[in-house]
Amino acid sequence: MNNQVKNRIKDKLFSIWGWISVSIGIVALAVFIIDILFDGLPVLSFRFLTSLPSRIPEKAGIFTAMMGTVWIFILTAVIAFPLGVASGVYLEEYGIKNRLSKLLEINIANLAGVPSIIYGLLGLEIFVRIFRLGNSILAGSLTLALLILPIIIVSTREAIKAVPQSLRDASYALGATKWQTIWYQVLPASFGGILTGVILALSRAIGEAAPLIVVGALAYVPFAPTSPMDNFSVLPIQIFNWISRPQKGFIQNAAAAIIVLLIITFLLNGIAMYMRNRWQRKMKI
Amino acid sequence: MISAEKEILPILNQQELYTVEPTHLHVASSDIVETIDVNVFYGDFHALKDVNLAIKKNSVTALIGPSGCGKTTFLRLLNRMNDYIPSHMVRGKVLINGVDIYRDKIEIEQLRKEVGMVFQKPNPFPKSIFENVAYGLRIQGIKDKHLIHERVINAIQQVGLWNEVKDNLRKNALALSGGQQQRVCIARTLAVEPDIILMDEPTSALDPISTSRIEELILQLKQKYTIIIVTHNMQQASRISDTTAFFYLGELIEVGKTTDIFTNPRNERTERYITGRFG
Amino acid sequence: MLILSDKMKKRKIIEFSIEKLLLASSLISILTTGGIIIVLTIEGVAFFKEVSVIDFLTDTEWTPLFTQKHFGILPLLSGTILTSFIAIAVALPIGLSIAVFLSEYSSVRFRELIKPVLELLAAVPTVIYGFFALIVVTPFLQKLIPGMSSFNSLSAGLVMGIMIIPYVSSLSQDALLAVPSSLREASYGMGATRLQTSVKVMIPAASSGIIVSVILAISRAVGETMIVAIAAGQQPRLTLNPLVPVETITAYIVQVSLGDVPHGSLEYRTIFAAGITLFVFTLILNNISYWFKRKYQEKYE
Numbered sequence: 001m002n003n004q005v006k007n008r009i010k011d012k013l014f015s016i017w018g019w020i021s022v023s024i025g026i027v028a029l030a031v032f033i034i035d036i037l038f039d040g041l042p043v044l045s046f047r048f049l050t051s052l053p054s055r056i057p058e059k060a061g062i063f064t065a066m067m068g069t070v071w072i073f074i075l076t077a078v079i080a081f082p083l084g085v086a087s088g089v090y091l092e093e094y095g096i097k098n099r100l101s102k103l104l105e106i107n108i109a110n111l112a113g114v115p116s117i118i119y120g121l122l123g124l125e126i127f128v129r130i131f132r133l134g135n136s137i138l139a140g141s142l143t144l145a146l147l148i149l150p151i152i153i154v155s156t157r158e159a160i161k162a163v164p165q166s167l168r169d170a171s172y173a174l175g176a177t178k179w180q181t182i183w184y185q186v187l188p189a190s191f192g193g194i195l196t197g198v199i200l201a202l203s204r205a206i207g208e209a210a211p212l213i214v215v216g217a218l219a220y221v222p223f224a225p226t227s228p229m230d231n232f233s234v235l236p237i238q239i240f241n242w243i244s245r246p247q248k249g250f251i252q253n254a255a256a257a258i259i260v261l262l263i264i265t266f267l268l269n270g271i272a273m274y275m276r277n278r279w280q281r282k283m284k285i
Numbered sequence: 286m287i288s289a290e291k292e293i294l295p296i297l298n299q300q301e302l303y304t305v306e307p308t309h310l311h312v313a314s315s316d317i318v319e320t321i322d323v324n325v326f327y328g329d330f331h332a333l334k335d336v337n338l339a340i341k342k343n344s345v346t347a348l349i350g351p352s353g354c355g356k357t358t359f360l361r362l363l364n365r366m367n368d369y370i371p372s373h374m375v376r377g378k379v380l381i382n383g384v385d386i387y388r389d390k391i392e393i394e395q396l397r398k399e400v401g402m403v404f405q406k407p408n409p410f411p412k413s414i415f416e417n418v419a420y421g422l423r424i425q426g427i428k429d430k431h432l433i434h435e436r437v438i439n440a441i442q443q444v445g446l447w448n449e450v451k452d453n454l455r456k457n458a459l460a461l462s463g464g465q466q467q468r469v470c471i472a473r474t475l476a477v478e479p480d481i482i483l484m485d486e487p488t489s490a491l492d493p494i495s496t497s498r499i500e501e502l503i504l505q506l507k508q509k510y511t512i513i514i515v516t517h518n519m520q521q522a523s524r525i526s527d528t529t530a531f532f533y534l535g536e537l538i539e540v541g542k543t544t545d546i547f548t549n550p551r552n553e554r555t556e557r558y559i560t561g562r563f564g
Numbered sequence: 565m566l567i568l569s570d571k572m573k574k575r576k577i578i579e580f581s582i583e584k585l586l587l588a589s590s591l592i593s594i595l596t597t598g599g600i601i602i603v604l605t606i607e608g609v610a611f612f613k614e615v616s617v618i619d620f621l622t623d624t625e626w627t628p629l630f631t632q633k634h635f636g637i638l639p640l641l642s643g644t645i646l647t648s649f650i651a652i653a654v655a656l657p658i659g660l661s662i663a664v665f666l667s668e669y670s671s672v673r674f675r676e677l678i679k680p681v682l683e684l685l686a687a688v689p690t691v692i693y694g695f696f697a698l699i700v701v702t703p704f705l706q707k708l709i710p711g712m713s714s715f716n717s718l719s720a721g722l723v724m725g726i727m728i729i730p731y732v733s734s735l736s737q738d739a740l741l742a743v744p745s746s747l748r749e750a751s752y753g754m755g756a757t758r759l760q761t762s763v764k765v766m767i768p769a770a771s772s773g774i775i776v777s778v779i780l781a782i783s784r785a786v787g788e789t790m791i792v793a794i795a796a797g798q799q800p801r802l803t804l805n806p807l808v809p810v811e812t813i814t815a816y817i818v819q820v821s822l823g824d825v826p827h828g829s830l831e832y833r834t835i836f837a838a839g840i841t842l843f844v845f846t847l848i849l850n851n852i853s854y855w856f857k858r859k860y861q862e863k864y865e
Contacts, residue, residue: 010757011757011760014661015665017665018662018665018669018670019665021657021658021665022662022665024726024729025682026685028726029688031700032696035699036695086585086586086589087586087592089586090583090587095590103594104590104593106854107593107597110847110851111597113780113849113853114600114843114847114850115788115814115842117818118842118846121600121835122599122603125607126599126603129827146596149596177575177579178583179582203687204687207687207688207689207691209690210790210793210817210818213818213821213822214817214835236790239691239695240790240793243691243695243698243794258692262692265688265689269680269683269684
């Protein structure tokens with residue numbers, strides 16, 4: 001009897017510990033966000049969003065970094081989306097179980113675990129030097145596209161796997177070819193899932209600083225980029241740069257820029273989650 | 286013989302046909318489907334054993350037998366739907382309109398336009414009713430809006446769905462009832478104008494009223510199409526089919542006029558199955 | 565059906581080209597891996613022509629940017645391992661507890677609700693965590709631990725630990741949920757509490773999956789860059805003291821990239837030598853986890 005009571009108390013204690021564990025990360029995040037809001041909100045203004053960088057904290061803004069992030073977002077999406085979906089489709093629908101597809105699979109699993117900074121080294125040698133793209137937005141986007149490709153491929157495959165076989169059967173039975181079946185049935189049915197993965201991957205890409213630092217994105221860019229061949233900075237690098245400065249003003253600037261970056265990140269994640277829920281509900285019918 | 290061949294081949298060439306072994310053309314014209322010593326394997330599993338079956342034009346043939354007897358395998362053999370199973374292998378001849386669909390160079394997509402299929406569970410595309418029925422035409426590359434419209438409406442009328450859906454053809458097919466969905470699936474198959482329609486237990490997921498409507502439909506469709514239907518329901522087989530084929534453990538045990546099979550089966554196993562003693 | 569119309573011929577060609585196009589796209593991932601290996605090898609070979617492998621692996625100082633040059637990777641490695649160890653020491657107990665709590669204690673609804681919130685922890689850009697570690701956590705810890713430097717592996721590791729909690733919790737939770745519920749029911753049937761069931765039955769049954777999650781989390785921590793570059797410092801130091809500045813492999817690569825190091829110089833090549841070390845390290849971790857994953861997938865299929 002005594003033992004049983006002990007066990008029940010232990011069980012109860014773990015339940016409490018479980019609650020604490022679940023809360024720890026969330027509380028830390030909340031504390032952090034509140035701190036950031038305190039530091040950053042006073043600085044965050046229209047002027048801050050539209051000003052060029054400056055040596056004086058009160059005059060500095062994030063316009064160039066934000067434009068760099070927008071450029072990077074769009075170019076990375078344009079490069080990674082078709083490539084990632086295409087390889088996901090190939091592996092799931094065409095990839096016969098042979099040695100090549102097994103190799104591809106292991107390879108993608110491995111790539112997903114390669115640290116982002118290694119992609120930076122790859123981009124530095126291949127895109128910046130050999131392709132002579134220099135420290136341009138294009139070189140940065142290509143690097144990030146390779147970085148998020150495994151994420152897009154994996155989520156594309158998951159989404160395609162969820163499409164019921166009966167849909168493919170129906171299409172084939174009407175005389176559709178393989179590609180027609182994929183294009184008219186499989187892709188539309190899995191599109192919500194694919195897009196969710198792509199948005200999450202892009203959200204990761206615009207939060208990355210390390211690989212872009214390696215390919216030579218700059219901390220200080222006097223003007224907003226106007227072409228893919230321009231030098232650039234992005235929000236995370238601007239933040240990094242401001243954190244490393246001693247003046248208090250720059251720390252506040254960093255906090256304000258973090259608010260902007262967090263809003264973008266949470267917005268993208270929110271959209272992705274909303275789309276995933278809607279898609280999953282649709283797939284259940 | 287040689288002269289006969291010479292006479293036939295130029296005609297074939299004129300119609301842009303592939304060369305066909307002339308023997309295939311000697312099949313009696315009323316047999317639209319004929320299998321000769323067909324064996325099907327899934328890896329080591331011998332799913333069909335030496336099946337010889339001829340099916341007449343404009344008839345309804347019911348395939349019956351216990352689960353796993355090979356009747357669905359046989360059905361999917363006829364439009365090559367088993368091709369997607371990697372370890373799958375076919376031996377023997379499967380002639381459709383006199384052409385060996387596994388040996389001669391055929392277009393598998395073209396084959397499936399001629400041999401349509403309706404599945405066990407209604408599987409409409411997550412699209413509008415209209416687009417479901419139009420799908421087969423669109424993938425053929427038909428762009429003529431009037432033709433598509435005409436064929437879609439015609440097909441919906443044929444399956445007796447017109448009065449129920451004529452006002453909302455743009456409605457998602459998934460919003461329809463199970464029976465209506467299955468009729469959309471049949472309409473979708475009809476729109477492509479096949480010769481043969483394969484049905485894999487098309488009413489097993491439906492309520493009795495929807496089932497009887499589909500059965501009536503099958504009897505009407507017989508005028509224009511050849512229908513081969515797999516069913517677990519003995520009454521259904523006896524109500525709608527002209528010919529019944531009984532499969533057991535991959536073998537075609539007995540085939541004959543439905544009335545004969547149900548009143549006077551020659552094989553003991555057939556009798557035991559249709560009287561419900563096993564299966 | 566024998567008629568092969570021009571339309572069909574055209575379609576066959578389209579089908580064929582599309583398949584090849586898709587194949588080509590999926591080969592890009594192979595090219596990426598190949599590219600990484602080739603780039604690291606070429607620059608690495610050039611580096612090791614000037615610096616002996618033995619020095620690289622045994623020298624206890626890393627000062628390639630000074631006049632007195634030393635090329636021992638050990639200080640960078642120890643910095644990497646130290647910060648990763650602290651991170652795992654945070655993430656493993658908390659992440660595993662969350663996984664057990666959510667899979668064995670909480671309702672399905674709560675589980676579904678909390679999952680995206682926890683995943684948000686991994687979605688926050690790491691430069692932001694760096695800010696958190698440097699501006700919030702370190703000053704707070706300095707009050708508790710006098711003499712702590714403003715750059716240190718402790719706060720970097722702690723914050724990194726919070727970041728990787730979802731890596732441990734969500735994969736471990738999947739592993740726990742994959743255990744057949746008959747096992748769970750058998751344990752309950754014998755009068756065991758939820759905690760006893762979790763510890764004695766569920767965790768052992770899901771162990772391979774849990775190990776996979778931990779290895780992936782380690783691999784993530786080892787490769788993490790911005791948190792350590794911001795909060796752990798840039799002083800390569802062979803130490804296990806979590807209160808002093810250190811430098812990780814990743815932070816070193818960032819440090820060099822920010823400076824003006826000419827292409828082709830020995831300094832330039834050091835980042836590739838550091839990169840090789842990092843790449844090999846994570847490659848081994850990933851392959852161990854892949855192997856475990858295959859093993860436990862077999863178990864319940």
